[in-house]
Amino acid sequence: MTILDDILIAEATADPDGRLTFARVMELALYHPEHGYYGPAPRRIGRAGDFFTAVSAGQLYGRLLAGLAERTWNEMGKPGEFCIIEQGAHDGQLAHDMLSACGLPLRIVEPNPRYQAAQHARLADFQDRVSWTDSLGELPPCPALFVCNELPDAMPVHLLRFESGEWRELHVAWEGGRAIFKSGPLSSGRLRGEAARLPVNLPEGHMMEIGLAALDWMEALARSAIHGRIFIADYGLDEEEFFSPERAGGTLRRYHSHQSDDRVLEDLGRCDLTAHVNFTRLAETAASRGLSTLAYEHQGRFLGRLGMNWLRSLDGAPPDAATQALLRQYHTLTHPAFLGRSFRVLLLEKPRQLAS
Numbered sequence: 001m002t003i004l005d006d007i008l009i010a011e012a013t014a015d016p017d018g019r020l021t022f023a024r025v026m027e028l029a030l031y032h033p034e035h036g037y038y039g040p041a042p043r044r045i046g047r048a049g050d051f052f053t054a055v056s057a058g059q060l061y062g063r064l065l066a067g068l069a070e071r072t073w074n075e076m077g078k079p080g081e082f083c084i085i086e087q088g089a090h091d092g093q094l095a096h097d098m099l100s101a102c103g104l105p106l107r108i109v110e111p112n113p114r115y116q117a118a119q120h121a122r123l124a125d126f127q128d129r130v131s132w133t134d135s136l137g138e139l140p141p142c143p144a145l146f147v148c149n150e151l152p153d154a155m156p157v158h159l160l161r162f163e164s165g166e167w168r169e170l171h172v173a174w175e176g177g178r179a180i181f182k183s184g185p186l187s188s189g190r191l192r193g194e195a196a197r198l199p200v201n202l203p204e205g206h207m208m209e210i211g212l213a214a215l216d217w218m219e220a221l222a223r224s225a226i227h228g229r230i231f232i233a234d235y236g237l238d239e240e241e242f243f244s245p246e247r248a249g250g251t252l253r254r255y256h257s258h259q260s261d262d263r264v265l266e267d268l269g270r271c272d273l274t275a276h277v278n279f280t281r282l283a284e285t286a287a288s289r290g291l292s293t294l295a296y297e298h299q300g301r302f303l304g305r306l307g308m309n310w311l312r313s314l315d316g317a318p319p320d321a322a323t324q325a326l327l328r329q330y331h332t333l334t335h336p337a338f339l340g341r342s343f344r345v346l347l348l349e350k351p352r353q354l355a356s
């Protein structure tokens with residue numbers, strides 16, 4: 001039992017059915033301001049934390065994305081008000097790496113004041129080029145490259161299970177102080193709409209996560225006043241891949257000290273919880289709001305192309321120690337055995353006329 005269990009039990013007790021959706025449990029387990037995993041302050045990511053990300057691999061990722069921002073700026077005709085926008089900036093490391101590698105201004109979308117304070121401290125050297133906004137709705141109208149790394153996978157998901165020929169929802173209830181899953185009807189019309197799109201020829205017990213929050217986020221991004229390009233890097237799948245036999249148990253995982261498992265109701269608030277992004281639904285939602293897909297591919301391919309000019313510039317010269325370190329980072333980011341294949345990039349174009 002954690003403090004968060006007590007908070008959740010109180011909320012479930014007030015519910016007429018005595019239970020919560022898993023999406024609500026995940027929302028509080030990750031974002032409760034005092035007891036959520038991401039609530040009080042940015043945790044260490046990397047060797048000393050619970051998991052690695054492309055950002056924690058080193059500064060090369062930020063350098064490559066700064067190059068993408070400069071190219072976007074050039075292709076948009078070098079508009080004066082152009083900026084990089086990052087959401088899910090955590091401790092500001094990726095922002096730091098991008099600002100170090102280019103002269104463009106950067107704006108962070110960050111709702112958590114404690115994270116904003118940590119980012120302010122991390123980015124003190126760049127204070128004339130960084131600004132903050134609490135939400136996507138408050139972004140000013142400007143040409144931009146929007147960047148996020150591992151953001152939608154950290155958004156709450158509803159849990160569905162295929163039972164006796166229909167999709168049912170796994171709710172969370174507490175028995176003897178212990179959180180358990182209980183199968184029940186789908187909790188909203190919207191969820192029923194999403195479930196109606198899913199196949200019904202699956203083996204009994206197949207699990208599937210539905211990320212309504214990620215779809216809401218894409219809608220908010222599409223409604224925001226910015227225009228330009230949107231870069232999303234995350235682990236995720238095409239929708240049909242969620243239904244393969246090896247995904248029968250779903251993709252929801254908890255992470256702690258570089259170990260992952262499916263005991264997602266244990267140690268709530270002390271572990272990261274994450275589910276694969278459904279890139280099909282994300283791109284469909286973007287398209288329904290007038291955004292178009294410029295690229296959708298494995299991260300290794302996308303970053304491999306971004307890094308091509310840099311690699312060519314090294315030809316012939318024996319690499320010094322700093323270059324060797326960057327080459328190791330390039331390998332980590334692009335090799336299929338590391339982050340190159342498990343992560344995917346979705347690059348969207350958001351036209352100006354949507355902004356008004």
Ligand SMILES: C[S@@+](CC[C@H](N)C(=O)[O-])C[C@H]1O[C@@H](n2cnc3c(N)ncnc32)[C@H](O)[C@@H]1O
Nearest residue numbers: 038053055087088090109110111149150151154
């Ligand atoms: C898995 S971590 C990734 C951190 C960092 N981008 C990286 O790749 O190392 C997910 C981050 O997304 C942040 N996040 C989740 N929802 C957010 C939102 N609506 N706005 C801003 N950040 C959010 C969390 O606070 C957390 O810092």
